[in-house]
Amino acid sequence: MKNKQQLGIAQIKRRRGIVFIIKDRCKGCGFCIEFCPSKVLQRSDDFNAQGYHYPIVVEEPPEKVCIACGFCSIICPEFAIYSKPLEDGEEA
Amino acid sequence: MSLSPGIYFMSGNSAVAEGAIFAGCRFFAGYPITPSSELAERMAARLPRVGGIFIQMEDEIGSIMAIIGASWGGLKAMTATSGPGFSLMQESIGFAAITETPIVICDVQRAGPSTGMPTYVGQGDVMQAKWGSHGPYEIIAVSPSSVQECFDLTIRAFNLAEKYRVPVIILMDERLSHLYEKVRVPRKEDVIIVNRKLPKSKKNFLPYLADADLIPPMPPIGEGYHFHVTGLTHDERGYPKIDPEVQDRLVRRLCDKIRYHADEIIDIQTYMMDNAKIAVVAFGSVVRPAIKAIKLARSKGIKAGLINLRTIWPFPEKIIREYAEKVHTFIVAEINYGQIVHKVRESVNGKAKVVLLPKMGGAIHTPEEILNEIMEAR
Amino acid sequence: MPMEFVDHHIRDKYLKVDRLPHIWCPGCGIGSILNAFLLGMEKAEVDPDQVIVVSGIGCTGRVPGYLNMDTFHTTHGRAIPFAVGLKLARPDMHVVVFSGDGDLVTIGGNHFIHAARRNNDLLVILVNNFNYGMTGGQVGATTPTGAITTTTPYGNLERPFNIPYLAAAAGAVYVARWTSLHVRRLAWSIAEAFHRKGFRVIEVLSQCPTTFGRRNKMPEGIDMLRWYRDNCVIQHYADPKDAEIVPGRKIIIGKFIDITDGVETFEEKAWNLVRKFLGDRIEIPFRKGLRCPKEIPG
Numbered sequence: 054m055k056n057k058q059q060l061g062i063a064q065i066k067r068r069r070g071i072v073f074i075i076k077d078r079c080k081g082c083g084f085c086i087e088f089c090p091s092k093v094l095q096r097s098d099d100f101n102a103q104g105y106h107y108p109i110v111v112e113e114p115p116e117k118v119c120i121a122c123g124f125c126s127i128i129c130p131e132f133a134i135y136s137k138p139l140e141d142g143e144e145a
Numbered sequence: 146m147s148l149s150p151g152i153y154f155m156s157g158n159s160a161v162a163e164g165a166i167f168a169g170c171r172f173f174a175g176y177p178i179t180p181s182s183e184l185a186e187r188m189a190a191r192l193p194r195v196g197g198i199f200i201q202m203e204d205e206i207g208s209i210m211a212i213i214g215a216s217w218g219g220l221k222a223m224t225a226t227s228g229p230g231f232s233l234m235q236e237s238i239g240f241a242a243i244t245e246t247p248i249v250i251c252d253v254q255r256a257g258p259s260t261g262m263p264t265y266v267g268q269g270d271v272m273q274a275k276w277g278s279h280g281p282y283e284i285i286a287v288s289p290s291s292v293q294e295c296f297d298l299t300i301r302a303f304n305l306a307e308k309y310r311v312p313v314i315i316l317m318d319e320r321l322s323h324l325y326e327k328v329r330v331p332r333k334e335d336v337i338i339v340n341r342k343l344p345k346s347k348k349n350f351l352p353y354l355a356d357a358d359l360i361p362p363m364p365p366i367g368e369g370y371h372f373h374v375t376g377l378t379h380d381e382r383g384y385p386k387i388d389p390e391v392q393d394r395l396v397r398r399l400c401d402k403i404r405y406h407a408d409e410i411i412d413i414q415t416y417m418m419d420n421a422k423i424a425v426v427a428f429g430s431v432v433r434p435a436i437k438a439i440k441l442a443r444s445k446g447i448k449a450g451l452i453n454l455r456t457i458w459p460f461p462e463k464i465i466r467e468y469a470e471k472v473h474t475f476i477v478a479e480i481n482y483g484q485i486v487h488k489v490r491e492s493v494n495g496k497a498k499v500v501l502l503p504k505m506g507g508a509i510h511t512p513e514e515i516l517n518e519i520m521e522a523r
Numbered sequence: 524m525p526m527e528f529v530d531h532h533i534r535d536k537y538l539k540v541d542r543l544p545h546i547w548c549p550g551c552g553i554g555s556i557l558n559a560f561l562l563g564m565e566k567a568e569v570d571p572d573q574v575i576v577v578s579g580i581g582c583t584g585r586v587p588g589y590l591n592m593d594t595f596h597t598t599h600g601r602a603i604p605f606a607v608g609l610k611l612a613r614p615d616m617h618v619v620v621f622s623g624d625g626d627l628v629t630i631g632g633n634h635f636i637h638a639a640r641r642n643n644d645l646l647v648i649l650v651n652n653f654n655y656g657m658t659g660g661q662v663g664a665t666t667p668t669g670a671i672t673t674t675t676p677y678g679n680l681e682r683p684f685n686i687p688y689l690a691a692a693a694g695a696v697y698v699a700r701w702t703s704l705h706v707r708r709l710a711w712s713i714a715e716a717f718h719r720k721g722f723r724v725i726e727v728l729s730q731c732p733t734t735f736g737r738r739n740k741m742p743e744g745i746d747m748l749r750w751y752r753d754n755c756v757i758q759h760y761a762d763p764k765d766a767e768i769v770p771g772r773k774i775i776i777g778k779f780i781d782i783t784d785g786v787e788t789f790e791e792k793a794w795n796l797v798r799k800f801l802g803d804r805i806e807i808p809f810r811k812g813l814r815c816p817k818e819i820p821g
Contacts, residue, residue, distance in 0.1 A: 080549035130554020211608030375596035463698025
């Protein structure tokens, strides 16, 4: 953390995001989970009507958090997931 | 714009081109092939001057697909070809049929099969025009037998295509395409020009929900109808549907929309058939020697008459069947080894003799040949 | 946890949602590419009602059927000539040909090179999954040498097309290649291409786990995406000749060609010829709102 202070990174407020999931559209391809840059998506134990384990968000703040980069919303072949930035102060 | 009213002297190919422009055709895509190239050449010169687009495509498949695309772009569109090119177009004709796209194809028949005799007459594409593509569908085919009819029937072809949303084939032959004759061009206001039916509103619009006449309105692109057109079997929403019931509804409608209106579509010409005992059945260039033969026969006291199949598809079965009550022999004169003769036999259904008088290609029957056949049938 | 279960996606408005789930296999890349296409269209700020999507036959051919737009699903190999006619009739429309490698450059190759030669104003999204997927995984003109397919059980004997090279040589004025992993850059490239004119080709390498990957050591869609991640190198304006896909060698992706400013499209020439005769007596609807930003960052 020391050099982060020197660089003043600690003060920079990182954007936080919220993920929206359309459970029943997921076909369990795992792309969002694999390529989420923050690694906050995991396969849920539960599964949808077709028997696929849809993704869920598992954060470990402050490092592993959704930053609403939107990659999951583009790479998903089923239009089953997307993310949006959280407004300031809006709690998840 | 299109030719001003008056008398002109032109070839069959040119008459088709001018008839198309008169009917409102503003898009031509084609590929060079004897004996229809002059038609494309005239379109290349004329279309830009009347606000239309000419394009020579890389092959006949590209040509017919381009006119189908242009038709969906809102233009009346046509192509012209001959046997070999017509064969390449068959799959796309089926696509135009299932998507109900109004297009006109002028097939200037030459002697076949295969390369055959490119500069010589033939009439061997008649069954291909009807059954060329795969699966059950219907098309309309008209067959001019004079340069005036090349002009008039092209206008009719466009009107039929627009009205029934179907591919219409002008079944010409080489002799007519290169024949120069007088053509009277009427005034615009004296001719009915039909345009496709458009949807009335976007509210819960179903692109393939037909009206009582079995013909659905054709939506324009770019106006928010959000319609899908596919060669897959589709339901009224235009959604692909792999389902025998949807297939039955769709295919039955695609065919019935032509069959139920057959009487209205069929327009044949007869010559001295009122008291005829022998009927010569012919179309295209063969009509001319046939008329001469009938005159010669009549001068010999033989009651012969001509049925000119100006509309070949749908086939005028009823009319032929009615004449079968009065006529003892049908002589089918066609420049192939027997195609239309089968339809005549089917229609006559044993009630009269049906004789094929074939020409293998490259030449038209002479009046004497037809006369001899009439004499024999006496 | 910042997560919510909902029943709609932000780009559902472009889709026929009542037709979902779509036909493509779990792990296939076509859905991702379609997703990127819709995002690219949005970034380009073009009116979706003015975007006409045309496809041929094959897995990718099913794309237009899911779009809530004016769309055409034509015959195998003939999407481009259909689009040529449609675009000539309505030069004011954005006409997009969205089809696969088998459809566009194997059976449809002749139409592809001629439309490029003529510079028809079409945006071609060419999804290359290296085989004929819909029919079960046969070899195609883009199948890498040695690859196993149902019709090359002993390894593909032939050399595949290098599509960027083919498109460039035939005269395409915008040529880019991305993959179904590089969806963000693909979306930018599509947005940029919407604002270019002429024959534009974006090849998108895609995974096809079910019929190609399975027989070539990449059984899951994710395997091929990882392979793209580790083997693709972004080199803008590389020589298209070097874009060949050779197993074991890095794959060059990015934008190869972007020379659209000076090249007149066939539609412009054809309609200007009409204008020569009819002058202002004919109103030629060219593509409205065609802004050509120099470079969309991406």
